Amino acid sequence: xxxxxxxxxxxKDLRVTFRTRxxxxxxxxxxxxxxxxxxxxxxxxxxGSGKSVTMLSVLRLIPPSTRVVAxxxxxxxxxxxLQASKREIRRIRGRHIALIPQDPMTCLDPVLxxxxxxxxxxxxxxxxxxxxxxxxxxxxxxTVGIPEPERHYAQFPHEYSGGMRQRxxxxxxxANAPSLLIADEPTTALDVTIQAQIxxxxxxxxxxxxxxxxxxxxxxxxxxxMADRVVVMYAGHVVESADVQTIFSSPRHPYTLGxxxxxxxxxxxxxxxxxxxxxxxxxADVPSGCPFHPRCFLSRGREICRxxxxxxxxxxxxxxxxxxxxxxxxxxxxxxxxxxLHEGAGR
Amino acid sequence: xSSISAVGEAPAxxxxxxxxxxxxxTFARNKGAMIGIFILLALAFAAIFARLLTPYDPTAxxxxxxxxxxxxxxxxxxxxxxxxxxxxxMYGGRYTLAIGVVAVSIAAIIGVPLGLISGYVGGAxxxxxxxxxxxxxxxxxxxxxxxxxxxxxxxxxxxxxxxGIGVIPQFIxxxxxxxxxLREEVYVEAAIAFGESSLxxxxxxxxxxxxxxILVYATLNIGVTILVAAGLGFLGLGxxxxxxxxxxxxxxxxxxxxxxxxxxxxxxxTIFLAVLSFNLVGDGLRDAFDPSLRE
Numbered sequence: 001x002x003x004x005x006x007x008x009x010x011x012k013d014l015r016v017t018f019r020t021r022x023x024x025x026x027x028x029x030x031x032x033x034x035x036x037x038x039x040x041x042x043x044x045x046x047x048g049s050g051k052s053v054t055m056l057s058v059l060r061l062i063p064p065s066t067r068v069v070a071x072x073x074x075x076x077x078x079x080x081x082l083q084a085s086k087r088e089i090r091r092i093r094g095r096h097i098a099l100i101p102q103d104p105m106t107c108l109d110p111v112l113x114x115x116x117x118x119x120x121x122x123x124x125x126x127x128x129x130x131x132x133x134x135x136x137x138x139x140x141x142x143t144v145g146i147p148e149p150e151r152h153y154a155q156f157p158h159e160y161s162g163g164m165r166q167r168x169x170x171x172x173x174x175a176n177a178p179s180l181l182i183a184d185e186p187t188t189a190l191d192v193t194i195q196a197q198i199x200x201x202x203x204x205x206x207x208x209x210x211x212x213x214x215x216x217x218x219x220x221x222x223x224x225x226m227a228d229r230v231v232v233m234y235a236g237h238v239v240e241s242a243d244v245q246t247i248f249s250s251p252r253h254p255y256t257l258g259x260x261x262x263x264x265x266x267x268x269x270x271x272x273x274x275x276x277x278x279x280x281x282x283x284a285d286v287p288s289g290c291p292f293h294p295r296c297f298l299s300r301g302r303e304i305c306r307x308x309x310x311x312x313x314x315x316x317x318x319x320x321x322x323x324x325x326x327x328x329x330x331x332x333x334x335x336x337x338x339x340x341l342h343e344g345a346g347r
Numbered sequence: 348x349s350s351i352s353a354v355g356e357a358p359a360x361x362x363x364x365x366x367x368x369x370x371x372x373t374f375a376r377n378k379g380a381m382i383g384i385f386i387l388l389a390l391a392f393a394a395i396f397a398r399l400l401t402p403y404d405p406t407a408x409x410x411x412x413x414x415x416x417x418x419x420x421x422x423x424x425x426x427x428x429x430x431x432x433x434x435x436x437m438y439g440g441r442y443t444l445a446i447g448v449v450a451v452s453i454a455a456i457i458g459v460p461l462g463l464i465s466g467y468v469g470g471a472x473x474x475x476x477x478x479x480x481x482x483x484x485x486x487x488x489x490x491x492x493x494x495x496x497x498x499x500x501x502x503x504x505x506x507x508x509x510x511g512i513g514v515i516p517q518f519i520x521x522x523x524x525x526x527x528x529l530r531e532e533v534y535v536e537a538a539i540a541f542g543e544s545s546l547x548x549x550x551x552x553x554x555x556x557x558x559x560x561i562l563v564y565a566t567l568n569i570g571v572t573i574l575v576a577a578g579l580g581f582l583g584l585g586x587x588x589x590x591x592x593x594x595x596x597x598x599x600x601x602x603x604x605x606x607x608x609x610x611x612x613x614x615x616x617t618i619f620l621a622v623l624s625f626n627l628v629g630d631g632l633r634d635a636f637d638p639s640l641r642e
Contacts, residue, residue, distance in 0.1 A: 090542050090544065094542030095542055099540040103533060107536075107537040108534055108537075109534040109552050111555045112551065120541075120551065121543075124547070169537070173541075
């Protein structure tokens with residue numbers, strides 16, 4: 001991971017603020033990370049941690065208005081996407097960066113045949129004749145493992161199951177061989193038995209197009225299986241980033257530790273799940289200093305956690321970064337027995 | 348939704364096919380709508396096959412048989428020029444029904460795109476289109492048509508266009524509302540994320556999904572445009588005699604209301620039945636296909 005490569009996508013100090021009449025919600029607060037060619041980057045965090053908003057901002061799918069303010073830089077192919085014209089950003093959407101949305105049940109238009117929608121994904125960026133687009137559409141459906149692609153090509157979305165719809169969305173995502181696929185919780189809406197199949201399809205799609213992938217998820221198991229590197233987000237901040245082995249073997253942020261600790265154990269001697277105490281902060285009222293300090297077992301009421309926001313600092317080993325004042329105290333921490341993690345967290 | 352995903356990879360049941368069948372059945376069970384359809388079909392049949400159904404020429408004057416009360420030879424009587432009223436009503440259906448349908452089509456063709464753009468694009472575009480709509484809406488459709496006819500002159504084309512313009516704002520409002528809600532749909536957002544142009548999204552996704560309520564609304568508005576056209580005819584500003592348009596017939600006959608009231612009764616009843624039927628059918632379609640539009 002340490003060889004110097006040109007990042008494909010570089011997010012620099014991204015801030016996204018939603019304004020309402022009475023308050024201002026900072027959903028993304030100074031997020032920076034890179035996505036390298038060919039890799040799979042997992043973005044992990046609880047609901048409301050800003051992971052989806054970050055990736056939607058990359059494609060400018062949260063339209064800037066008086067109510068939404070985005071600042072920072074999103075560099076892709078040497079261009080700042082936040083400054084790109086509407087025309088430029090439209091050429092990038094689907095063509096160079098494709099988003100595979102979260103809920104496959106609602107993302108296909110119910111009145112149009114699936115094949116037509118796949119065909120349109122192709123024709124949105126390429127001037128191809130209908131017959132040629134049809135042929136490629138059927139081929140795409142076959143690639144994503146839809147049986148009898150020719151027949152299903154002519155069907156309506158309501159004739160598809162959830163898994164098939166997600167496959168169709170992936171087909172549309174890879175239609176133009178983009179260099180970056182963003183999968184926003186691609187399996188949350190699906191049955192567990194289908195999840196593994198869909199992840200296989202995503203992996204195949206990535207292999208086929210040699211694309212990078214950003215996988216947004218709160219499912220650590222999925223991340224462990226799919227990702228090369230992981231970015232952990234909390235309350236609109238990146239709190240830790242490292243390659244996937246490091247994150248799971250030696251996490252260096254109490255929040256990451258808590259996330260891993262809260263996974264169900266399959267060894268059988270654990271009776272209860274170990275949740276992180278408390279709940280994610282209200283983004284309109286993020287705690288001062290380190291946003292995680294009220295829930296942190298490590299802080300123990302120390303003043304610096306309440307007062308100063310920790311910077312995301314390199315830990316010296318490769319690309320491992322953490323934003324914790326007391327990262328030194330986590331030295332040697334590994335997949336800790338979850339019980340120890342939460343001692344003293346009740347205060 | 349989740350119940351479908353639980354089915355796994357097996358294709359979901361064709362629920363939409365079943366729901367559209369159910370909607371058709373709801374519509375077919377609606378007595379009012381069925382009566383309306385029956386009357387409309389009868390009127391259309393009479394208009395189309397008028398030549399076969401009546402021996403009289405609707406514009407042939409025969410002053411020797413003027414002011415004849417209804418009889419077997421002239422079931423609806425004859426008018427002041429000796430023209431057979433039944434024949435005139437049958438042939439007149441060609442004009443009145445056509446004016447209604449064409450006027451609403453004009454209104455929909457102009458109003459729907461404006462409304463869709465207004466709702467989908469929003470911002471200043473929306474503002475401008477909506478203020479123009481407000482101005483149009485502040486006139487009663489009949490009054491608006493009256494002004495237009497006064498400016499552009501009488502005649503079947505002018506009347507049709509004028510009656511159509513009167514209901515344009517209704518279509519703008521309806522289409523705008525549809526676009527406002529449809530642009531929040533995930534599949535529209537997905538289409539944006541795939542880089543489709545706004546025009547393509549409007550045409551393929553928004554218009555297609557807004558079509559059902561628009562068709563329902565169009566049916567309801569045919570009645571309105573028929574009334575406007577007939578009203579203009581009554582005032583002598585519509586289709587000109589001797590063309591047998593129902594409103595025009597009413598207008599000519601009103602001078603003889605005490606002498607030969609049947610001359611008004613039959614065209615009046617026909618207008619009433621036609622408008623009522625379009626409303627019944629429109630209501631039935633609305634209840635079956637788009638219950639959310641019910642007030």
